[in-house]
Amino acid sequence: MKIRYHTVIAGLPLAAFGTGTLALPAQAAGIDLTVTIPRLHVAEYHRPYVAMWIEAKDKPDVRTLGIWYDYDMKKGEGTKWLRDVRMWWRKAGRSLTLPADGITGATRAPGPQKISFTAGRAPLGTLAPGHYELVVEAAREVGGRELVRLPFQWPAKTPQTVRATGNTELGAITAVIKP
Amino acid sequence: MKSRFALLVAGMAAVTLLATPALAHRQWMLPSATTVSGDDVWVTVDAAVSNDLFYFEHFPMRLDTIRAWAPDGSEAKLENASTGRYRSTFDVHLTQKGTYKIASLSDGIGGSYTLNGEEKRLPRGTTADKLASAIPTGASDVKISEHVGRNEIFVTSGEPSDGVLKPTGKGLELEPITHPDDLIAGEEARFRFLIDGKPAPGIDVTIIPGGIRYRNQLNDKTLKTDAKGELAFTWPEPGFYWLNATAKDTNTGIPRATERRMSYVTTLEVQAP
Numbered sequence: 001m002k003i004r005y006h007t008v009i010a011g012l013p014l015a016a017f018g019t020g021t022l023a024l025p026a027q028a029a030g031i032d033l034t035v036t037i038p039r040l041h042v043a044e045y046h047r048p049y050v051a052m053w054i055e056a057k058d059k060p061d062v063r064t065l066g067i068w069y070d071y072d073m074k075k076g077e078g079t080k081w082l083r084d085v086r087m088w089w090r091k092a093g094r095s096l097t098l099p100a101d102g103i104t105g106a107t108r109a110p111g112p113q114k115i116s117f118t119a120g121r122a123p124l125g126t127l128a129p130g131h132y133e134l135v136v137e138a139a140r141e142v143g144g145r146e147l148v149r150l151p152f153q154w155p156a157k158t159p160q161t162v163r164a165t166g167n168t169e170l171g172a173i174t175a176v177i178k179p
Numbered sequence: 180m181k182s183r184f185a186l187l188v189a190g191m192a193a194v195t196l197l198a199t200p201a202l203a204h205r206q207w208m209l210p211s212a213t214t215v216s217g218d219d220v221w222v223t224v225d226a227a228v229s230n231d232l233f234y235f236e237h238f239p240m241r242l243d244t245i246r247a248w249a250p251d252g253s254e255a256k257l258e259n260a261s262t263g264r265y266r267s268t269f270d271v272h273l274t275q276k277g278t279y280k281i282a283s284l285s286d287g288i289g290g291s292y293t294l295n296g297e298e299k300r301l302p303r304g305t306t307a308d309k310l311a312s313a314i315p316t317g318a319s320d321v322k323i324s325e326h327v328g329r330n331e332i333f334v335t336s337g338e339p340s341d342g343v344l345k346p347t348g349k350g351l352e353l354e355p356i357t358h359p360d361d362l363i364a365g366e367e368a369r370f371r372f373l374i375d376g377k378p379a380p381g382i383d384v385t386i387i388p389g390g391i392r393y394r395n396q397l398n399d400k401t402l403k404t405d406a407k408g409e410l411a412f413t414w415p416e417p418g419f420y421w422l423n424a425t426a427k428d429t430n431t432g433i434p435r436a437t438e439r440r441m442s443y444v445t446t447l448e449v450q451a452p
Contacts, residue, residue: 086451
């Protein structure tokens with residue numbers, strides 16, 4: 001829904017931004033992300049753990065946008081498998097205290113799952129202008145693991161749509177980089 | 180029955196103490212994981228002496244030389260320890276965040292002498308205080324060597340830490356430059372080897388990937404440390420690797436010993452990228 005809304009904004013003449021008649025949140029720069037969790041026909045299915053983060057080439061620090069996991073199991077048992085989201089775990093997860101506000105989320109069902117991030121607000125915060133990759137990594141209990149990268153330029157002058165598709169544990173992924 | 184078994188195990192352990200690269204047997208500890216997440220985390224460790232890595236098929240490792248240290252340097256308990264026919268096993272409860280070290284240290288004496296024209300080996304388990312009585316009067320061609328072994332593994336809960344990686348300054352040790360729980364296939368790792376706390380140049384370090392049983396080639400790599408005692412290695416594939424460094428010198432405190440043979444073993448887990 002946000003993506004469609006945004007398309008409308010992008011189609012408006014620049015002068016429209018000054019009118020103050022538009023809904024304010026839509027003007028905020030940010031990222032609308034759609035992650036498709038594939039429907040798998042397997043004997044034992046568990047929803048995958050999914051981590052989303054932003055990294056820049058050759059820079060060690062990464063920004064975690066979200067981690068969907070079984071955060072509400074008794075005694076925090078769901079955290080035991082976070083290390084299986086292993087690239088994220090190495091780059092960011094192991095130095096975080098979880099659950100973390102604005103990052104921790106429940107696992108999600110098969111189908112397209114939408115999540116939006118606003119510039120200037122956690123977890124996206126502020127990004128220095130430059131070239132980045134949005135990385136989505138999924139790891140499924142008794143299943144496989146997959147990592148998909150979506151390169152993007154920040155900030156965007158006009159809304160930029162970046163698409164990538166996983167082969168096994170992730171379906172279509174779309175990121176709309178909003179100016 | 181029980182005591183006979185205990186004897187058997189003790190005998191095997193003595194063999195292990197003297198294990199040098201010349202022998203085919205390899206001593207190893209294999210943790211259930213080297214990288215763990217969560218709040219109430221444990222690792223379980225198999226400890227064995229075998230030919231193929233990492234299959235427990237020959238002798239168990241003796242437990243009484245194994246100790247564990249928590250990230251803050253305090254000693255951690257080995258729990259649920261037991262020794263079976265082919266392996267020992269124990270758990271460590273990782274109650275702190277950071278890197279734990281689990282190490283088996285051994286120090287033994289090996290040697291031989293000639294008596295009445297016949298070469299005899301020193302009995303297994305000969306200690307320094309019993310050395311004099313172990314060599315009969317009239318023995319000639321006495322060759323005594325000290326065998327010092329360190330076999331250690333590292334497991335990390337949460338973020339890796341460096342506290343337990345500090346060398347003790349005794350014998351042959353690994354001083355990681357790349358953290359041992361931060362190894363990725365395709366990436367280069369750098370390690371420094373030390374003898375008595377000083378860089379050990381020109382020593383042999385063998386690296387063998389696990390899973391030997393299901394391939395025809397050993398796929399071992401033997402590297403030599405450079406002038407700074409360092410080496411670099413790029414892991415060809417993810418998996419567990421066995422690393423063995425060996426060195427010898429004459430710096431031994433054992434009377435009549437002419438050399439000190441040192442062995443360092445670690446098991447390293449290399450993650451998929």
